Amino acid sequence: MSQPLPQLRPAVAALPSYIAGRRSSSDNTAPLASNESHFAPLPAVLAAITQTGNRANRYPDMFSSELTQRVAEWLGVGPDQLAFGPGSVGVLAQLIGALCDPGDEVIFAWRSFEAYPILTNLAGAVPVTVPLTADERHDLPAMLAAIGDRTKVVLLCSPNNPTGTSIGEAELIDFLNQVPAGVLVVLDEAYREFGPADALNPVTLLSRYPNLCLLRTFSKAYGLAGLRVGYAVAQPELADGLRKTQVPFSVSAVAEAAAVAALSSLDEVARRSAEVVAERERVIAAARELGWTVPDSAANFFWLRADDAHRTALVEAFDAAEILVRGYPVDGVRITIADPASNDRVLAVLAAHPELRP
Numbered sequence: 001m002s003q004p005l006p007q008l009r010p011a012v013a014a015l016p017s018y019i020a021g022r023r024s025s026s027d028n029t030a031p032l033a034s035n036e037s038h039f040a041p042l043p044a045v046l047a048a049i050t051q052t053g054n055r056a057n058r059y060p061d062m063f064s065s066e067l068t069q070r071v072a073e074w075l076g077v078g079p080d081q082l083a084f085g086p087g088s089v090g091v092l093a094q095l096i097g098a099l100c101d102p103g104d105e106v107i108f109a110w111r112s113f114e115a116y117p118i119l120t121n122l123a124g125a126v127p128v129t130v131p132l133t134a135d136e137r138h139d140l141p142a143m144l145a146a147i148g149d150r151t152k153v154v155l156l157c158s159p160n161n162p163t164g165t166s167i168g169e170a171e172l173i174d175f176l177n178q179v180p181a182g183v184l185v186v187l188d189e190a191y192r193e194f195g196p197a198d199a200l201n202p203v204t205l206l207s208r209y210p211n212l213c214l215l216r217t218f219s220k221a222y223g224l225a226g227l228r229v230g231y232a233v234a235q236p237e238l239a240d241g242l243r244k245t246q247v248p249f250s251v252s253a254v255a256e257a258a259a260v261a262a263l264s265s266l267d268e269v270a271r272r273s274a275e276v277v278a279e280r281e282r283v284i285a286a287a288r289e290l291g292w293t294v295p296d297s298a299a300n301f302f303w304l305r306a307d308d309a310h311r312t313a314l315v316e317a318f319d320a321a322e323i324l325v326r327g328y329p330v331d332g333v334r335i336t337i338a339d340p341a342s343n344d345r346v347l348a349v350l351a352a353h354p355e356l357r358p
């Protein structure tokens with residue numbers, strides 16, 4: 001009698017597989033499926049990578065001390081309020097694992113970031129999804145109403161991936177005022193650099209709302225998606241818990257040095273982000289002019305809601321034009337904003353297919 005082979009935990013076996021943004025297959029392919037920066041790495045980043053490479057035989061600094069110091073000064077928070085990890089997705093995994101026992105609930109909007117249900121289920125916690133409003137925004141009153149005895153975490157994604165909509169200052173504060181103190185509110189700000197410059201900086205809310213935690217990343221506006229570094233800004237107790245749950249050495253020395261270098265080039269980062277924002281506004285206005293319904297976006301992508309039939313045909317039309325976009329079953333298509341020529345190719349597809357307008 002053969003013995004049974006090792007079995008995955010049911011929670012793991014049942015996980016949806018992460019659908020990675022597809023890779024480009026030729027030089028002519030426009031890779032607009034993953035919200036990456038289309039700019040080449042910053043010169044200072046490339047120099048830092050080269051310089052750090054010759055220490056690859058050594059373990060990195062476990063807690064990214066230099067980066068911690070720099071980010072603390074930049075944001076005006078204590079170093080003890082920061083915890084770094086391999087991308088903000090990595091930090092979020094630590095966070096859910098650190099707060100949730102099996103059966104505890106994590107509330108998030110849907111549709112929102114693909115990683116939320118995966119990380120929640122992986123931790124043995126229970127995802128509680130709250131549908132977006134008709135105008136593709138978080139329904140904060142409904143999210144508040146969904147909070148129960150087992151709720152440990154509420155995830156807010158602003159701007160929301162994939163719809164691009166953001167949560168307003170007044171509604172965020174109103175929400176925070178009503179969430180029970182024992183429930184952690186995580187504000188995922190992966191795209192904050194593409195929002196309005198005069199937007200509220202939620203760092204200023206941390207002292208007033210000890211149950212607030214911000215998640216930020218170097219992957220998008222700073223162009224370090226391939227190096228994996230993100231962080232949480234929170235109360236010292238929570239940040240300490242996140243440092244304890246980090247997979248040891250999961251932020252490499254190269255990633256840390258690259259992030260430090262990016263912080264030395266903030267003017268250039270801002271200039272690049274502004275270029276993306278200008279292109280986003282141009283593309284959305286042109287798409288609307290063509291008759292497409294597009295919600296306002298505060299991120300480096302825009303959203304076309306579409307049922308399955310329209311979505312499938314739309315993704316095929318983009319494929320035929322060698323443009324990789326991200327289709328979501330049931331909900332629609334997300335398209336990353338890139339250089340003007342790629343964006344023009346996107347608009348040409350939209351102009352050529354009025355029959356695919358939902």
Ligand SMILES: *Cc1c(COP(=O)(O)O)cnc(C)c1O
Nearest residue numbers: 087088089113161190217219230
């Ligand atoms: C891209 C993205 C992140 C950042 O992921 P990293 O792990 O830091 O690369 C986090 N949240 C959302 C909503 C994103 O779209």
